[in-house]
Amino acid sequence: MLDTSGRLRVRGGYVNTCPQTQNKVRWQNCNQPNWVLQGAPYGVCYTGESEQMNDFVTRRWTARRERGEIIMNPMTHTKDKCNIASGGVGPAWRQTNPYYCGPTPRWSEQDCEGEGWFAYVMYLSYVTPAAGPLPVGSAISVGDEIDLQKEVSTRCLANRGNSQNNLFESIAQYRQTFSLLSNPLRSVQALLSKTSKAMKRGQSIAEAYLVFRYGVMPLIRDITGVISGLEKKVGNMRVSTRARGELMRDQSSSFTYAFGAGVMTVKIQNIDSLIVRAMSLDEYFVSKAQNVGFASSGLFIVPWELIPYSFVADWFVNLGDYFKALIPLPSLKNLGMCLTTHRIQQTIYTSAGTTNAGTWTVTRPPSGSCSASKEVKSRVPSLTPNIVVKSDFRFHDAVRASDAVALIVQRMGTIFSRR
Numbered sequence: 513m514l515d516t517s518g519r520l521r522v523r524g525g526y527v528n529t530c531p532q533t534q535n536k537v538r539w540q541n542c543n544q545p546n547w548v549l550q551g552a553p554y555g556v557c558y559t560g561e562s563e564q565m566n567d568f569v570t571r572r573w574t575a576r577r578e579r580g581e582i583i584m585n586p587m588t589h590t591k592d593k594c595n596i597a598s599g600g601v602g603p604a605w606r607q608t609n610p611y612y613c614g615p616t617p618r619w620s621e622q623d624c625e626g627e628g629w630f631a632y633v634m635y636l637s638y639v640t641p642a643a644g645p646l647p648v649g650s651a652i653s654v655g656d657e658i659d660l661q662k663e664v665s666t667r668c669l670a671n672r673g674n675s676q677n678n679l680f681e682s683i684a685q686y687r688q689t690f691s692l693l694s695n696p697l698r699s700v701q702a703l704l705s706k707t708s709k710a711m712k713r714g715q716s717i718a719e720a721y722l723v724f725r726y727g728v729m730p731l732i733r734d735i736t737g738v739i740s741g742l743e744k745k746v747g748n749m750r751v752s753t754r755a756r757g758e759l760m761r762d763q764s765s766s767f768t769y770a771f772g773a774g775v776m777t778v779k780i781q782n783i784d785s786l787i788v789r790a791m792s793l794d795e796y797f798v799s800k801a802q803n804v805g806f807a808s809s810g811l812f813i814v815p816w817e818l819i820p821y822s823f824v825a826d827w828f829v830n831l832g833d834y835f836k837a838l839i840p841l842p843s844l845k846n847l848g849m850c851l852t853t854h855r856i857q858q859t860i861y862t863s864a865g866t867t868n869a870g871t872w873t874v875t876r877p878p879s880g881s882c883s884a885s886k887e888v889k890s891r892v893p894s895l896t897p898n899i900v901v902k903s904d905f906r907f908h909d910a911v912r913a914s915d916a917v918a919l920i921v922q923r924m925g926t927i928f929s930r931r
Contacts, residue, residue, distance in 0.1 A: 600880020
């Protein structure tokens with residue numbers, strides 16, 4: 513008998529909850545001045561939610577977990593939902609030119625009364641026949657989702673067995689660090705000088721900032737990392753490594769739909785959020801040297817870190833993480849790893865007005881809104897390193913933006929000073 517077997521569970525469904533409404537008409541007829549119901553009642557709006565879980569059952573799961581075995585089976589959980597957020601009312605029209613029954617003017621009129629009219633039109637536009645929920649749009653492409661999964665997987669693998677800081681890199685860069693720290697007074701003096709030109713003053717500000725960011729701060733992190741590392745426990749341990757990434761996008765569009773004597777405009781808003789998490793559980797001997805910053809993985813990545821502006825390349829492409837993920841770690845015993853993806857897509861349909869058509873005038877614009885959503889959670893028990901362009905360059909972050917501006921100003925100052 514197999515240790516694991518597939519399982520599919522389904523629950524929920526959709527019901528017809530569209531209110532029963534009809535058109536009312538009053539045609540150009542002196543003998544028929546009253547309203548008359550026209551057409552069959554509306555009633556094709558399916559709302560509700562449906563869930564589907566596709567996973568695996570492991571035999572003797574409880575006993576195996578108690579013995580310390582790590583089980584990470586793949587799974588996919590999908591939830592679809594559709595509802596009428598606001599029933600609203602339908603439009604009303606009348607002919608622009610009246611007709612006369614004696615001295616009294618009258619107009620041919622049409623009134624789509626009652627709630628649920630907008631939902632009816634949405635189903636009429638999208639689902640024929642209406643046998644399920646409204647469609648859910650996407651603002652994040654499949655390619656972007658795959659790239660984020662690759663990026664997070666690679667970062668998690670790169671961080672396995674790492675220390676809080678990398679003293680191998682700090683030792684290799686000690687000359688550059690002391691060179692940076694020898695410049696602050698000169699930069700401050702140039703900054704305060706009344707004879708400094710604008711470019712030179714800007715370069716001095718940039719240099720002082722870079723000294724703080726890439727000279728002072730790393731040194732402080734190394735010192736605090738060593739102090740905290742000396743307090744950490746040593747011995748055989750199970751250590752989990754985690755990484756996370758997310759994307760959020762919002763896109764809007766619209767379309768027109770001819771109905772009755774008018775042309776209706778519908779606004780469509782797609783809200784898409786994606787969160788990817790990666791985890792690796794390893795068992796290995798954690799030494800005092802590793803705690804303070806002398807992890808073996810840190811030694812192998814030093815050549816990349818010594819390349820000028822390699823950290824800038826890492827802003828855009830995950831080269832550093834990819835090289836670290838490829839470093840062999842024979843001392844680590846991997847107990848399990850997984851990649852979890854959680855995506856929520858929501859589409860909101862909203863009435864955005866109706867224009868006149870022909871010889872008819874809109875006397876009441878339609879209103880109402882409907883929404884449909886799709887939520888998918890999935891887990892795969894594996895991680896693979898890949899080189900990808902990062903999903904977020906993080907220039908919205910104040911520190912990243914300041915770093916970029918300071919580097920540009922510093923390089924421009926250097927270029928102009930050579931002329």
